[in-house]
Amino acid sequence: MLTIIKGWDIPKEEFIEAEKNKRLCTISIDLTEECYLNCEGCFTRIQRKNIPKISLEEKLCLIDEAADLGAKTVNIVGAGEPLLDPNFEEIIERINQNGMYAVVFTSGYYGYKSDLLQNPLRFREKKVSFVFKLWGRIESVEDSLVQKKGYSKERNKNLRILLSHAFNKGEQIYLDDRQYKLTRMGADILVRRRNYPEIQNIFEYCRNNEIMPILVPYIPGTLESEFNFEEWKIICAKIGSIDQKFQNRKYEDLFYPQATKCPQSIAGLYVNNNGEIRSCVGTTKVYGIYKPGKNMLHQALKTRIEKVSFGCVPRGL
Numbered sequence: 001m002l003t004i005i006k007g008w009d010i011p012k013e014e015f016i017e018a019e020k021n022k023r024l025c026t027i028s029i030d031l032t033e034e035c036y037l038n039c040e041g042c043f044t045r046i047q048r049k050n051i052p053k054i055s056l057e058e059k060l061c062l063i064d065e066a067a068d069l070g071a072k073t074v075n076i077v078g079a080g081e082p083l084l085d086p087n088f089e090e091i092i093e094r095i096n097q098n099g100m101y102a103v104v105f106t107s108g109y110y111g112y113k114s115d116l117l118q119n120p121l122r123f124r125e126k127k128v129s130f131v132f133k134l135w136g137r138i139e140s141v142e143d144s145l146v147q148k149k150g151y152s153k154e155r156n157k158n159l160r161i162l163l164s165h166a167f168n169k170g171e172q173i174y175l176d177d178r179q180y181k182l183t184r185m186g187a188d189i190l191v192r193r194r195n196y197p198e199i200q201n202i203f204e205y206c207r208n209n210e211i212m213p214i215l216v217p218y219i220p221g222t223l224e225s226e227f228n229f230e231e232w233k234i235i236c237a238k239i240g241s242i243d244q245k246f247q248n249r250k251y252e253d254l255f256y257p258q259a260t261k262c263p264q265s266i267a268g269l270y271v272n273n274n275g276e277i278r279s280c281v282g283t284t285k286v287y288g289i290y291k292p293g294k295n296m297l298h299q300a301l302k303t304r305i306e307k308v309s310f311g312c313v314p315r316g317l
Contacts, residue, residue, distance in 0.1 A: 003212040004180040007073040007101035018267035022301040024071040025267040035080035036111040038147040041219040054275040061292035067098035076104045102128040108155030131186035136195045168210040186212040261310035279306040
């Protein structure tokens with residue numbers, strides 16, 4: 001059965017209604033800039049400027065304001081490794097106190113804090129899902145993509161910890177005219193020439209372990225695709241053939257080949273560590289530097305010029 005990560009299980013109708021009324025369904029934010037990797041196409045590296053960052057208090061206010069605008073989910077996408085942020089658990093607590101879910105994008109590699117997920121039970125009762133970087137199953141290939149020897153082995157260890165505590169187990173739901181199974185685990189899969197031979201294996205691993213895969217061919221603004229349109233169509237077709245074993249239903253109407261819509265564009269905003277308010281993580285136009293109590297999120301929703309959709313705004317889809 002197709003999987004959907006908990007926190008992204010919001011019906012299309014709610015996104016459309018929220019966008020119409022200039023309200024939020026999701027918001028994406030950054031936490032610490034600390035990171036031990038040097039990944040190809042890191043879109044946050046260019047944001048790590050020597051300028052003042054928004055404070056913890058401002059981030060907590062940002063979360064409160066997003067909740068007031070109707071947000072149900074906070075995507076924590078960077079700017080470094082979120083779990084290394086000293087205030088990570090306080091921020092998750094604030095998100096949960098506002099009745100929202102957190103979807104955390106993590107590399108699964110924590111350096112000297114390698115035991116961060118040794119006790120995952122502290123997250124078990126929280127409203128939090130984890131999306132792991134999963135760019136390969138062959139250790140040498142993946143280590144080269146993130147430029148860190150030993151990365152793949154360390155990430156696999158942390159991946160197995162959450163699997164052993166059933167973070168991938170959830171109930172069945174009916175969403176957008178499809179049946180899905182909820183999971184609290186996802187996989188961020190960047191498709192490159194070096195890992196292309198593994199993609200079907202990676203995808204099948206995700207399906208077999210009820211991990212929601214997120215396949216992308218490039219990162220807007222920093223890393224161009226190594227595949228032309230026809231090649232990408234072939235990749236998607238191969239992925240689709242795997243999914244025939246899980247659910248015999250076509251889903252060409254959805255942007256991502258893993259059968260899900262993008263939840264970060266329509267009725268969504270992104271605020272990076274510099275306080276820049278943008279339409280999403282891949283867009284460049286800035287709608288002001290966030291300050292608490294100034295109604296800036298609502299103003300950004302009312303004035304943004306990007307044509308938002310369930311596809312990808314920066315990719316023009």
